[in-house]
Amino acid sequence: MxxxxxxxxxxxxxxxxxxxxxxxxxxxxxxxxxxxxxxxxxxxxxxxxxxxxxxxxxxxxxxxxxxxxxxxxxxxxxxxxxxxxxxxxxxxxxxxxxxxxxxxxxxxxxxxxxxxxxxxxxxxxxxxxxxxxxxxxxxxxxxxxxxxxxxxxxxxxxxxxxxxxxxxxxxxxxxxxxxxxxxxxxxxxxxxxxxxxxxxxxxxxxLLERMTLWRGDREIQIVFCGRAHTGGDVVVFLPKERVVFTGDMMVGGPSWLGDGYVNEWPAALEKLKTLDFDLILPGHGAPFRDRELIDHVASYYRELWSAVRALRIAGRSIGETAAALDFTKYADTLGIRQPGVDPQAVGRIYELLEAREDARKE
Ligand SMILES: [Zn+2]
The missing domain is CATH 3.60.15 (Metallo-beta-lactamase; Chain A)
Known part of the structure; x- marks a missing residue:
């Protein structure tokens, strides 16, 4: 070059x-x-x-x-x-x-x-x-x-x-x-x-949970692992070829969270891990083989959820929470090098928490 x-x-x-x-x-x-x-x-x-x-x-x-x-x-x-x-x-x-x-x-x-x-x-x-x-x-x-x-x-x-x-x-x-x-x-x-x-x-x-297509000897599984990046992500898994196309529910780091279910996402990633693949083909970015990346992303979502929840209980606004958070400890694993979190991601978590409170009141 x-x-x-x-x-x-x-x-x-x-x-x-x-x-x-x-x-x-x-x-x-x-x-x-x-x-x-x-x-x-x-x-x-x-x-x-x-x-x-x-x-x-x-x-x-x-x-x-x-x-x-x-x-x-x-x-x-x-x-x-x-x-x-x-x-x-x-x-x-x-x-x-x-x-x-x-x-x-x-x-x-x-x-x-x-x-x-x-x-x-x-x-x-x-x-x-x-x-x-x-x-x-x-x-x-x-x-x-x-x-x-x-x-x-x-x-x-x-x-x-x-x-x-x-x-x-x-x-x-x-x-x-x-x-x-x-x-x-x-x-x-x-x-x-x-x-x-x-x-x-x-x-x-x-489909709701799973569908399998057969084309000759080729098995093509379409699997819903749970709510994650949206309310209905599916992955496409080829068991014989040992590859999975994950869309945006698993990319090479944190995904866009604006329509996501951050609290349910780690469980969906656990289910993804039960599939027997060697290669992940994400919806954005390059393919990767490192399954540990899934664990890092899941742990980031868990920590993000509980940190946002705590600051919301403490009465912080979305903007204040977004500015106060710091996940740079994920710099080496997930490339998070700046403190702060996208306010839209925080807003989405506030929205999910409010929906849960409304559901309890009913
Ligand atoms: Zn998407």
Whole structure:
């Protein structure tokens, strides 16, 4: 990598951090990609990399410098199953085009790990396929998903990014950093525009606990481990291949907590650990093999829950609690290097605690 590329990519990393979207915690570390990629075959298209982590099983990452989620593509004897449909129909069409670089078999089945826009707003681009998700995901997407707060947050954030970048670009000298910023601005504008096309398509096939699909000799398990990142996350587990696609219920560090059930999440992670896998393919970031990361994340959620609860009982506001907390002891394990906690995460925990109190009163 040349120093010019390094400078440009640093500028881009800075921009991506500015515009960091809802589904990824600001503090998630990115595991070593080279180590995770190993010796697997990787097919690079204009928009994606498809890493063959087991025979016919591709971990798919979007390589355009814009926010998006990862997908899983399982090529079977007769058909193709895809997990998570990307953030917009336009990016989903790019995903389908990339899948066509590795197989011409028909895509018959789509799984949504959860309802969040960056995993499910591409559904409509797949046409008449079976879409599988948790019953909660079906209910949320059949309701008013465009009014969901995580989506609205992202739209507002994108609008702020666009106006902020326009102001900064107007006062900036020509150069690599300006070029990188201009490219990012164009992407953010395109994102906002592409979002207008979204007409959410909910899953037509639902599960509550577990579902198994057989494709020839291939066993594909879809498992609900309990409420975690949302009320209906499912993971896709291939027992023979020993890989699991976890969506956002387990990424390489803390996830976005704004729709989460922080108090129930550690139990869901315990259940995840009962599956017999070697490789975790997360909804964002690079694959990883270190199962201990699951324990660190679970213990962070437990401690976060009880610390927030204690400060709420002590009468602190959401802002005061967010500022008072310090989890930098997780710097080495989870990459939490700054004191303080995202106020939206704290607000969500307050909301859960209030709901519990209301339930007791009734
Ligand atoms: Zn999510």
């Amino acid at each position: 040349s120093s010019r590329t390094v400078r440009a990519s640093r500028a881009l990393a800075f921009l991506l951090a500015l515009a960091l979207p809802a589904c990824v915690s600001k503090q998630s570390p990115q595991p070593d990609e080279a180590e995770a990629a190993g010796e697997n075959r990787v097919v690079a298209t204009e928009t994606h990399t498809l890493e063959e982590v087991a025979e016919g099983v591709f971990f798919v990452r979007y390589t355009v410098p814009r926010f998006n989620s990862n997908s899983l593509v399982v090529v079977n004897d007769e058909d193709v199953l895809v997990v998570d449909s990307h953030i917009t129909p336009a990016t989903a069409r790019a995903l389908i085009a990339s899948i066509r670089e590795v197989t011409d078999k028909p895509i018959t089945t789509l799984v949504n790990t959860h309802f969040h826009f960056d995993h499910a707003h591409g559904n409509q681009a797949f046409g008449p396929v079976r879409i599988i998700g948790h019953e909660f995901t079906r209910r949320t997407m059949a309701g008013e998903p465009l009014k969901e707060r995580t989506y609205r947050d992202w739209l507002a954030r994108t609008a702020r990014t666009v106006s902020g970048l326009e102001t900064r670009l107007a006062n900036m000298e020509e150069g690599e950093q300006r070029q990188a910023m201009a490219a990012y601005l164009a992407g953010a504008k395109a994102e906002a525009q592409e979002a207008e096309e979204v007409a959410p398509v909910p899953p037509d096939t639902v």
